[in-house]
Amino acid sequence: MSIEQQYRTRAKELLSAGEVKMVIGYGAGTTAERRRPIFITSPDETERLVLDSACIANLSGYLVTEGLLSDEKRVAVFLRPEGIRALNVLAAEAQLDPLQVVIIGFDLPKGELKSLQGSSVDDFTDLLGALKESTPDVDGRELLEKIEKMSPEERFAFWQEEFSKCIKCYACRQACPMCYCRRCIVDSNQPQWVNTSSHTLGNFEWNIVRAFHLSGRCVECGNCDRACPVNIPLRLINRKMAQEVLDSFNHFAGTSKTQEPVLASFKKDDSETFIL
Amino acid sequence: MTKILFTDKLDSCVERWRSAGMTVIGPVQRANSSVYDAVKSASELDLNLVLTDRSIKELFFPQSEPMLRYAITKAEINTDEFLPPSGPRIIFGARACDASGLAIDDPLFGWDYKDEYWFQRRNESVIVTIACTKADEFCMCTSLKLSPDSTKGSDILLRPLENNKGWQVEELTDRGREAFKSVADLLQEGSDPAAATVTVPEKFNADACAEWLKNPENFESRFWKEISARCIGCGSCTYLCPTCHCFDIQDEGGSFEGIRRKNWDSCSFALFTMHTSGHNPRSTQSARWRQRIMHKFNYFPGKFSANSCSGCGRCTRECPVDMGITETLQEISKLSQ
Ligand code: SF4
Ligand code: SF4
Ligand code: SF4
Ligand code: SF4
Numbered sequence: 033m034s035i036e037q038q039y040r041t042r043a044k045e046l047l048s049a050g051e052v053k054m055v056i057g058y059g060a061g062t063t064a065e066r067r068r069p070i071f072i073t074s075p076d077e078t079e080r081l082v083l084d085s086a087c088i089a090n091l092s093g094y095l096v097t098e099g100l101l102s103d104e105k106r107v108a109v110f111l112r113p114e115g116i117r118a119l120n121v122l123a124a125e126a127q128l129d130p131l132q133v134v135i136i137g138f139d140l141p142k143g144e145l146k147s148l149q150g151s152s153v154d155d156f157t158d159l160l161g162a163l164k165e166s167t168p169d170v171d172g173r174e175l176l177e178k179i180e181k182m183s184p185e186e187r188f189a190f191w192q193e194e195f196s197k198c199i200k201c202y203a204c205r206q207a208c209p210m211c212y213c214r215r216c217i218v219d220s221n222q223p224q225w226v227n228t229s230s231h232t233l234g235n236f237e238w239n240i241v242r243a244f245h246l247s248g249r250c251v252e253c254g255n256c257d258r259a260c261p262v263n264i265p266l267r268l269i270n271r272k273m274a275q276e277v278l279d280s281f282n283h284f285a286g287t288s289k290t291q292e293p294v295l296a297s298f299k300k301d302d303s304e305t306f307i308l
Numbered sequence: 309m310t311k312i313l314f315t316d317k318l319d320s321c322v323e324r325w326r327s328a329g330m331t332v333i334g335p336v337q338r339a340n341s342s343v344y345d346a347v348k349s350a351s352e353l354d355l356n357l358v359l360t361d362r363s364i365k366e367l368f369f370p371q372s373e374p375m376l377r378y379a380i381t382k383a384e385i386n387t388d389e390f391l392p393p394s395g396p397r398i399i400f401g402a403r404a405c406d407a408s409g410l411a412i413d414d415p416l417f418g419w420d421y422k423d424e425y426w427f428q429r430r431n432e433s434v435i436v437t438i439a440c441t442k443a444d445e446f447c448m449c450t451s452l453k454l455s456p457d458s459t460k461g462s463d464i465l466l467r468p469l470e471n472n473k474g475w476q477v478e479e480l481t482d483r484g485r486e487a488f489k490s491v492a493d494l495l496q497e498g499s500d501p502a503a504a505t506v507t508v509p510e511k512f513n514a515d516a517c518a519e520w521l522k523n524p525e526n527f528e529s530r531f532w533k534e535i536s537a538r539c540i541g542c543g544s545c546t547y548l549c550p551t552c553h554c555f556d557i558q559d560e561g562g563s564f565e566g567i568r569r570k571n572w573d574s575c576s577f578a579l580f581t582m583h584t585s586g587h588n589p590r591s592t593q594s595a596r597w598r599q600r601i602m603h604k605f606n607y608f609p610g611k612f613s614a615n616s617c618s619g620c621g622r623c624t625r626e627c628p629v630d631m632g633i634t635e636t637l638q639e640i641s642k643l644s645q
Pocket of ligand 3: 626
């Protein structure tokens, strides 16, 4: 049986047994190459689930949809390792109870579909621990290396060109599972902390505020990068920030559901005398 | 015999227009994204695109536009108005859906208040549209009673030649004729046949949809929740849309000194209808999605006798979760059968 068929059966069983009230997975999209998030609540509909190498979106953000987990019921969700990490970060930041989430795990090493054993975040601890030690496979590594070698002026010019394209559609934020704030700082208008105008300066402000807020929390799922309608290479920022956090604090976001948030925790023996 | 502009003469045209003081604008690539922008020569233009990622509207209604500078002291309040930048422009290589989008929005911007930012730019721009000989699976102008060679909103329509060496020139307005007068000697009379425009299949029945939307019983239909469950509420579909026109007036700076700006806004955002009290009449994404569809295909046509959509397909093409208006209207077409 194909992995897709196995998982459809599993989804059907979970729904039939009443173990979950919903399965969040992938369905066919508008074109042959596209997949889209679908929400299955009846065992009869599980045949609509699709699982293949085009299922790359991180669906964990839907778990924090207002009201979804406010009852005691559980929800199953298709997640890749990045999605499981995101789930851990959400749990560590008290956004949800991971016991309410049944993971249907899979991965796509080199585009090949592979199933992952386990159903609760704790079942994946070893896998995520190993990920921390591995070299991440990022699209655009060459560009990243090129940017590293640039002078500050050149680097500024590079990002200026990129950010000047930003239209402040906030698709990056909306697509990000870690951007769950009920009211984002840029939407807070009493006072208006960050101006809303989408000129180059405003775009810098927005993207830098976001990069800082995601540092140590971003799991590099790529949702923001793929969502950006003007193709700003947000993955490069995410990679850089993740590497900085790893090098400085030995922190890899989302390895466990109780992981201390790196930029929101304070230790008495910390060498710094202040916190931000 | 028709007038023909051969591709190898385009650069001379660009030069001619530029030396006459016109800003020449067209589809170009800018850091991995396509957009309409000013060019110095024809070689910068990317005329092979089905459609630019970003729409033409930003040339008339930019994402952020300064309106006035204010300074408040104990003694007085000073304001300086910013006027829209002035000067003739020629937009070469627009697509029919983009040009139509501008014409769709003209009555809106001129309805109760004449938006001088919009109209000054409209009056100073010549729109040269190239009929489409290719489309992608998201294009749907024909579902909106337009076509790959619609003339709506254009001053000149160019039809690509079958041999790919240039375009037949159709002058549609005085403004278009005027701009092409200056390059008359660069055009040639010829009988080269035009290539067929692309066939864009009809995806839904706009009239049937309008009827369904007008029925008050359907306002609270479960349909809205189901169709929009995956919408994440970003502004991508709004900001890429050539006809979406909502904006927000923002004061940038302090209480006593700053710049008042007109910034794009989107009905997809929760903040769009948030009251000061914290109450939000459109508190769910499905209510916001319904508004988007209702506005485009019910309220707007009710007021201005045209759908607020030209079928460019960008809302579906770029949606991070594979939504967009097409599927919604296809489903409504089915419901209304
Ligand atoms: S910032 Fe981007 S890559 Fe990181 S978790 Fe959010 S969506 Fe994923
Ligand atoms: S998705 Fe891209 S264009 Fe939209 S706000 Fe984010 S960076 Fe800007
Ligand atoms: S339909 Fe798509 S592009 Fe539009 S608001 Fe929803 S998620 Fe964003
Ligand atoms: S609603 Fe969609 S298809 Fe219609 S004009 Fe706007 S972006 Fe294009």
